[in-house]
Amino acid sequence: MSATTDPMSATSATSTDVKKPLTGPAATRAVRTAFSSPTASIVAIAIGVLWTIPTFGLFINSFRSKSDAATSGWWMFFVHPSFSLDGYRQVLTGQGGLFIPLVNSLAITIPATIIPIFVASMAGYALAWMRFRGSDAIFFTFFALQVVPLQMALVPLQQYYVHGLRIAGITVLPSPGVNGTLAQIWLSHTMFSLPLAVFLLHNFIAQLPGSLIEAARVDGASHLRIFRSVVLPLSMPAIASFSIFQFLWVWNDLLVAKTFGGSNPALQPVTARMQSLTGSYGSHLELLAPAGFLTIVVPVIVFLALQRYFVRGLLAGSVKG
Amino acid sequence: MKRNARFAAVAAGVAALATVAGCSSGGSSGTSSSAGGGGSAAALTGDCAKYQDYAGHSGKTVTMFGSILSPESDSLNSSWADFSKCTGITIQYTGSNTFESDLPVKVNGGNAPNLAIIPQPGLLAQMVATGAVKDPPAGTVKNEDNWNAAWKGYGSVDGKFYAAPMSANMKSLVWYSPKYFKDNGFTVPTTWADMMSLSDQMAGKMTGAAKPWCGGIGSGTASGWPATDWLEEVVLGKYGGQVYDDWISHKVKFSDPQIQDAMKVITDWLQNPKWVNGGVGDVKTIATTTFQNAGLPILKNECGMLQQASFYEAQWPKGTKVGPDGDVFAFKLPAVDPSIKTPVEGGGEFVTAFSDDPAVQAVQNYLSSPQWAESRIKVAPGWVSANEKVDQSLYTDPIDQLSAKYLADPSATFRFDASDAMPAAVGAGAEWTGMVDWFGSGKSSADVAKAIDAAWPS
């Protein structure tokens, strides 16, 4: 990591005018070279490997028989290889297959990821750039609500979906009529994600350079227009990182889907199907290993796909020092 | 039609999102679980004639919620497939491994299933107390006599019958390897004293990690329950039904000398360092070994015996032969005090209704009939009914036969799993924790008892 001994930095220091640093691609190249130190790469890879070993053990055990996995460590696989795709076969074909649950999971996850992003970034923008009396108080309320455990909301929210909102016997708000549909799950996930989403996106949006927004104001753009054409595009990195995690939480969620998902087993997401595969007395816990692997594939694809939105230099030249 | 309903729901959801308060107009009420026409009870003919009693609800859907998961839930679905085909009633079963915490949430949120299969009399009583449980229909009440008084009692709350028993499992079993016993000249013990001397004899012969007994009380968030069964077996087998019942109602406390003596019996038995934990390690390992894995050392001749219920049969790896001359089999756990007549501890489920829709009642009636029980028995082994009217010759599996023999024995001292009948604060909380501490942390019996008694809700 010590770049002082890096010959590259020495050369660039001598060959470049100190008053006029590199810009654009030249700067990118120079920085990239300076930072691609082998030590950094080795340390990064080492942490990566350390982080992967536990999962790797599960991966190996997903190919081993139940009794092998229960009586010897997964590393014994390399000494006495025993290979079986039985677990995967059971997970993929059990109870009518995994296809419909996968589709259900997607149908739950996609709206439950996109809707909160819009709602939260709008709120974040309003709280950050449209100052009005009470806007701070509202932001702090959002922030503090993060800690309300969603388990608390299961019963009151369900009562609202079924009967509408009643205070002292009077219906204040009628039921939205979504009982038993996926819409109920989307709404619930949106509600539960908002405090964190508003908090994260607000903090990012608040850091956007004021000059950009001022300039748009001067050009006569309305608040809504600024949101659409300035704030939203510039917030892509924050939106991308938030959507990864919102996607993951919804994808891995069992509690909300189970509580609000109605009683039709045909509408269950993957997590519910996986759970029912493990057997009444936990007699098929070994299926958790292959099942875990199959469910992890989709989030990793999403992660890799969204990574390219972490574009460097989106705000180039306009970040305050 | 279905598409439109979905779209309406979507629109309603979206409207709720996009506008401020007072957004939606109520609109469509989503899907109703009992939509569709009833019509007159057309006569069922041919093979369907036997379902005539349940006819007249064609096109209806009955939702059912329980803790039973695949593959056992698949067997349930096949057991009523014929009934559904003939009567036109669709039964939608959903299982959850957190059933006990999900059910109160659903019921209290106004989203109760039509029927719930409740495995704990304690939870049944709690549900009745919320006022959501419906009285059973006349047909189910009539079937009440299919069960003995003890079973009926566990389906009742404050003396009023609510829920008919469904399946039954036999807890008072000891798993062993007939082959290993035969090779070493051991015989199956029939008295407690025999069992103790057999353990001594085994311990003398065994070497290495092998021990006469193995056990595991790890069960994720329910860790500790197998040890509550051990204590229950000893209390029932040492003092009989009356003390057991008083213990459930906390008239006899855990710190009572009788329960303390029962704990002493376990200290000498499953906490005896010379006797446990076969194939795994010392006494403390019982606390961390999962109950699923507990018996596997038996197959490697590293453990002599395991006390575990009939449903442990599902844990043996594929290809394990279960039977009197197979790889593993079970014998009835003898009574601690020989004067107690055939103590049998069991568990089971109770079909509880949250709807009095006639179609739901038809299903309820059917499930309480010997006809359904026999249909379920024929689907797959590993399932026993406590229904006394069931034809015992239908059981094909040796463990089912053994369990059924004791569960239907009118002279046996039958009692339900005590921790399932105690208040949840104890039966699913303090007692489990207490057992884990007792085995895993070496806490004394007196301290364990004190902690459990303190948690008893006032």
Place this chain on the structure above:
Amino acid sequence: MSATYVSLASSVAGQAATTLLGAVEAVLGFVAILAIVFFVAGRATGRLEKPLAVIICLGPALFLVALGLVIPAITTINNSLTNQQFLGQQKTKKVGLKNYVFAFTDPYTQQTIVRTVLWLVIVPAVAVGVGLLVALLVDRMKYASIPKTMVFLPTAISFVGAAVIWSYVYNYVTPSQPQTGLLSQVVIKLGWSNPPNWLITPPLNTFLEMVIMIWIQAGFAMVVLGAALKAIPDEVIESARMDGASGFRLFRTIQVPMIRNTLVVVLTTVMITTLKVFDIVFTINNGNFKTDVLARQMYADMFVTSQVARGSALAVILFLAVLPLVLYNVRQLRREREIR
């Protein structure tokens, strides 16, 4: 036979298509409504413009949060003042602050509170530290997506999956037997002939459970901090390098100050997640062997052991515990705004 297979296949495909279409319809419908609202409201000018924009932008979020979180929170506070035992109990009575008194005087709960504070201090610090380290190391590295994906992987695994994975690490078997737990195997190879039964040995077990949480959260910290680092233009780094900053100094004087705000945000988020997490403690040990934390005890009280009022009191305590965090962030934000 084949005909039924075909019809089955087409019905499965049809069902899948209907389900997905419903989801797409919802998203499109939602976006369309937003577009219309933006279009219509965009025509408003003058004095109406700002209030209208505020209502449109903030309204939906406020409405949803009020419905999904504020009302339940009020219900919870209410419940914590009663003697309610199970959900839907019909006769409950007010008992004042009895449940709070219990929480602070019961020795078991006191220990739980202390342990929760430990979690709150250690987990966010280490998880964010590791996340920041990886984000920095790979920030300008070639093939950065490989180590990033490796560290991210645990985040994508459900808690149930994580529990299974770590059981293969922490499993204990007597040393004379073949080991099934990686940790035991490693320390035995390193010469510790008689390792403890990890998960039942306090206080070690609490730290081992923290490791799982750190393992999961580091990926979150890495992704968010990585995105923030990416937002620092190369020009800034390059000009700093021109001035002679490099290595740790570059990191300390340029990179950290520039992502300071994000760092606070991530730290806060991980803290709140840690405070709320109960799944790990719940699934690994169920809070036994002195590993209990507030969130698990609260969950069990409310949904497992039928002591709703006590659980509600713990929930309120959890809520109050975050207030200092909120206040700190408020001050940060105020300062931030003054600079701007």
